[in-house]
Amino acid sequence: MIRFDNLHKRFGDRVVLDGFTLEVPTGGTTVLIGASGAGKSVILKHVVGLIRPDAGHVEVDGQRVDTLERDDLVALRCSIGYVFQFAALFDSLTIAQNIRLGLERQGLDEAVITERLRESLDVVGLSDVDDRFPDELSGGMRKRVGIARAIALRPRYILWDEPTTGLDPVTSATMDDLMRRTTDVFGVTSVVVTHDMRSAFSIGSRIAMLADGRLRAVGTPEEMRNIDDPLVRRFIEGRAE
């Protein structure tokens, strides 16, 4: 379980998180929605210790992230896959090297690394791009490689940062399908940050909305569809007024 407890974070004068609290249960997909710049990605980065909270804390499986020693943080990061918004592939490395890097860091045998490399690329439907470099792939393909890099590590959790942003509707639907399969096949707990409502209701087992730095609402897709809160309804329905 991932627990966000009264998280506060500001950058300069701008308050991004102002007491955000949420529990992400083990299993299934929790989707975090909210306006652009609301702080959704900032929340994800707290989970792996890329950002430290000003106040409050994040717990992953009972471990408080911000107080972990370096070795414990490394161990925690090995159990969490992170899919970045723009894939964040290492552009000086080939696709195969990108995926192998994390596996080699975990000290796995060459046979296991090769098997995981093949399997993860097969899952995302990119079996023949091993020797290509990231800049030779389309945006959608790069995102899929980013997913392959995350699932190759066999994480307990996968954090997805805007996985469908910037993709055409067909590729976006393919990405949703890929997220569902990944969650089911590998039995991971997913936390997805998005403002794509079609995707959120398609993949989420729970949907939480962030507004003004706090949790505004949380519930199943059905509960969120029928919610009375006008701000949440307006966001979900994509109305200007």
Added chain:
Amino acid sequence: MLVPQMLRLGVQSIPIALFIAVFTGIVLALLASYIFTGTVPLYFVGALVGKTIMMELGPVLTGMALAGRVGASIAAELGTMKVTEQVDALETLAFDPASYLVVPRVLAATLMFPVVTAFAIALGVVTGWITAVNLLDLSTVEFVKGLRMFYVPKDLWFGLLKAASFGAAVALAGSLRGLSTAGGARGVGRETTRAVVLGCEAILVLDAFWALVLL
């Protein structure tokens, strides 16, 4: 990681260092001749060219050129990695960016700056000799006599030691500025400029430091 960095930061920097060395050697020989003519024997041209290039101009001018080439390259590369979240991605894969990105670059620059400087010193002295023989009224024997007259091994290792420290400083400046980058392409440009300026400043400070400590 170390060998590719040594090739990129060191070997590929040799042409620019040699370009500078050629013209430094020519100017030094002509300058020495201008100063010494009518006052001291002209074979002192060899002494001035050798000492100056080995101890000061070889390492400092090479260092300055490489602060531009190497420092900017490191800062731009790491800065781009930072703003495209590649550094964050490294951390999520349980790597320490400092050890994975910075250490190989600093080590490579520390090892390769003296190598590049050694080439620059050699070519600077040779072009000084060619200039002395062809443009000044000086024979090879006289030039070599001057070159050997005041030479002590410390001249060379002093220059190479300085070059190693310049390499470490330039790579460190580039890495620190690169990893501090924020704000997209504009941020990369800003930090790259800062890295070059910081590298050049560090070279001048270290140059004075080694002179105070070792001379």
